[in-house]
Amino acid sequence: MTKTTAQGPVLGTRALNRATLDRQLLLRRTPMAARAAVEHLAGLQAQEVKPPYYSLAARLDGFTTGELAGLLERRETVRIVTLRSTIHLHTADDALTLRPLVQPAREREINLFRKGLAGVDLDRLAALARDLVEEEPRTMKQLREALGERWPDADPQSLAIAARCRLPLVQITPRGLWGRSAQVTLTTVEHWLDRPQEEAASADTAVLRYLAAFGPASVKDMQTWCGLTRMRPAFERLRPELLTFRDEHGVELFDLPDAPRPDPETPAPPRFLPEFDNLMLSHADRTRVIPPADRGRTWQANTFYCPLLVDGFLAGVWRIIDGALVVETFRDLTAAERAEVRTEGEHVLRVMHPDDGYDLRFGKVIP
Numbered sequence: 001m002t003k004t005t006a007q008g009p010v011l012g013t014r015a016l017n018r019a020t021l022d023r024q025l026l027l028r029r030t031p032m033a034a035r036a037a038v039e040h041l042a043g044l045q046a047q048e049v050k051p052p053y054y055s056l057a058a059r060l061d062g063f064t065t066g067e068l069a070g071l072l073e074r075r076e077t078v079r080i081v082t083l084r085s086t087i088h089l090h091t092a093d094d095a096l097t098l099r100p101l102v103q104p105a106r107e108r109e110i111n112l113f114r115k116g117l118a119g120v121d122l123d124r125l126a127a128l129a130r131d132l133v134e135e136e137p138r139t140m141k142q143l144r145e146a147l148g149e150r151w152p153d154a155d156p157q158s159l160a161i162a163a164r165c166r167l168p169l170v171q172i173t174p175r176g177l178w179g180r181s182a183q184v185t186l187t188t189v190e191h192w193l194d195r196p197q198e199e200a201a202s203a204d205t206a207v208l209r210y211l212a213a214f215g216p217a218s219v220k221d222m223q224t225w226c227g228l229t230r231m232r233p234a235f236e237r238l239r240p241e242l243l244t245f246r247d248e249h250g251v252e253l254f255d256l257p258d259a260p261r262p263d264p265e266t267p268a269p270p271r272f273l274p275e276f277d278n279l280m281l282s283h284a285d286r287t288r289v290i291p292p293a294d295r296g297r298t299w300q301a302n303t304f305y306c307p308l309l310v311d312g313f314l315a316g317v318w319r320i321i322d323g324a325l326v327v328e329t330f331r332d333l334t335a336a337e338r339a340e341v342r343t344e345g346e347h348v349l350r351v352m353h354p355d356d357g358y359d360l361r362f363g364k365v366i367p
Contacts, residue, residue, distance in 0.1 A: 011216060011245045011253060014264035016288040017312045022260040023213050024279050025059035026271050026309070032060055034067045035091060038077055042209050043088040043098070044278065046079050046176070051274035052089045053178055054306070057351045058271045065178035065352065072176050075193055079171040081164060084227040084281070085109055087171070095189050099168040100200030105227045106165040116155025117162055125151075129163035130188060137172050137187040140164075168197075203234035208256065210282075216245055216255035220284035251285070268312035270337070270344040272325075275304040280314070290314045294330055297366070310337055316366070318345070320358060325349055328363040338362070 011019070021027045025037065034056055038044060044052040056063050071077040078095045082088045082102055090098060110122070125147065132138055132146050140160050147159040163169070168189040174182040190197055201209075210222050219232050235242075235254055245253040255261070273279065279289060280298070294314050298305045305317035308327060316329035325345050333341065345360040 009245045010248060011261075012248055012264060013288055014312075015261065016216060016247065016253075018262040018264055018266050018268065019216060019255075019260060020214060020279070020288055021268055021312050022262055023215065026279070026312075027262065027266065027268055029059060029061040031062060034060065034063060035071055035076055038071075038089060039091045039094065041213050041278065043082065043090040043094060045274075045276040045281070046087045046089040047276050049176055049178070051276055052176075054272065054274035054348070054352065055277055057348055058273055063351060069177045069179075072173050078189060078192065079176050080168060080189055081106070083225060086276075089176070092193050092195070094201075095168070095170070096193070096195065096198040097201040098206075099189065100197070101203070101206055102226060102228060103200070110162050110165045113155070113158035113161055116158030118154065120151050120154050120159065120162070122162060122166060125159065125162055126166035130167055133167070133169065133187045134191045137185045139183055139185055143186070203228075203231060204238055207231065207234045207238055207254075211242075211254060211256050212259060214278075214282050215259060216243075216253040216261070217283060218247075218251050218253055218285070220251075221282070224284040225278075225282040247285070249285075268309070270341045271309040272318055272345060272348050273307045273309065275306050277307065280307055297330060308341070310341065320353075323357070324359040324361050326361055326363045328366050330366055332365055 018027065024041070025032070032040070037056060037060055044055045046052050053065050053068055056068060068077070075092060077089055077091055079087055079089050080095050080099060082090065082095070082098050085105065128150060129143065129147065132143065138146070143163060144156040144160045147163065148154070148156045151159060169186040170189045170192050171184050172187055172192060174180040175184055206226065207222060210225055211217060214221070214225060219235050223229055223231050242254045243257050245255065247253055275298070280286065286295070289312070291313055298307050298314070298317055306319060307314050308316040308318050308329070310316070310333065315331065316327060318325060318327045320326070325348070327341060327345065342360055349358050349360065
């Protein structure tokens with residue numbers, strides 16, 4: 001039951017957890033098509049090739065790796081730098097509208113490399129880089145070398161990063177295809193899709209889509225998700241259309257009136273998520289999924305581990321190594337939890353690795 005204070009209804013941590021899991025398609029698998037899921041989720045983290053596939057395997061009933069690979073091959077989805085300056089897998093439509101929306105953040109990113117860009121006309125750099133990658137898709141190494149010929153006194157890496165920030169560059173296939181290996185090769189999204197640049201999605205539209213996939217949420221939560229600042233005006237314009245709540249710390253949360261907010265005691269089955277899944281990264285306050293005591297436990301130095309959810313919350317990590325899916329938890333699981341984790345892990349192996357004969361085993365409990 002939702003508590004009410006003088007400031008309005010309060011949503012506790014479990015209520016926020018269940019609401020977010022429902023919108024993230026993680027309370028139950030849905031028969032939704034992969035393309036529709038990528039659109040609903042406003043993109044999938046795609047730093048590496050495999051994570052988008054595991055993300056959808058955790059969420060969709062009937063998903064196959066070939067379904068997502070086919071979308072990439074048909075150019076219905078693309079891999080492009082958008083949210084938080086990271087590679088995301090988006091539908092073609094979203095790539096053409098979300099990238100312009102976050103362009104201000106990409107411009108700010110260039111400022112970090114100003115020292116290496118002394119004397120460089122960024123407009124001319126962008127024009128030259130566009131000509132180069134549209135003439136022939138290029139690797140970052142090839143782009144650095146070509147731009148370095150024009151600006152030999154500049155830092156080559158800064159030149160390439162500036163081009164990536166200024167231009168909507170996509171990683172072309174076969175990069176991103178399940179079971180295929182290819183280096184990152186780039187061209188512009190307009191050239192790859194044979195479609196012109198579109199008007200940026202409005203801030204208001206972005207807020208509504210974010211709440212549909214990640215809400216209820218605060219302004220800071222949304223800004224964390226997209227990497228933009230000064231989003232408060234959009235929330236204020238939309239306030240008459242939205243519901244408002246408070247979290248247990250008094251932070252104002254916004255939500256869509258008809259969005260699901262399940263009972264906090266709704267069962268949440270175990271889920272094996274990939275590293276960098278947006279569920280784990282898209283709120284300023286991540287305690288709705290990550291218990292405070294377990295914050296930071298999915299990475300160590302430069303190594304990132306895949307999170308395991310039990311009862312809706314981070315409860316351990318997993319990896320595939322030595323012919324097995326190995327589960328390591330942050331606490332001892334009950335017999336029932338252990339059985340549910342095994343059942344879910346075996347499902348993931350059937351979907352993702354049907355021909356590899358992997359086993360599932362429980363490793364150590366990480367203290």
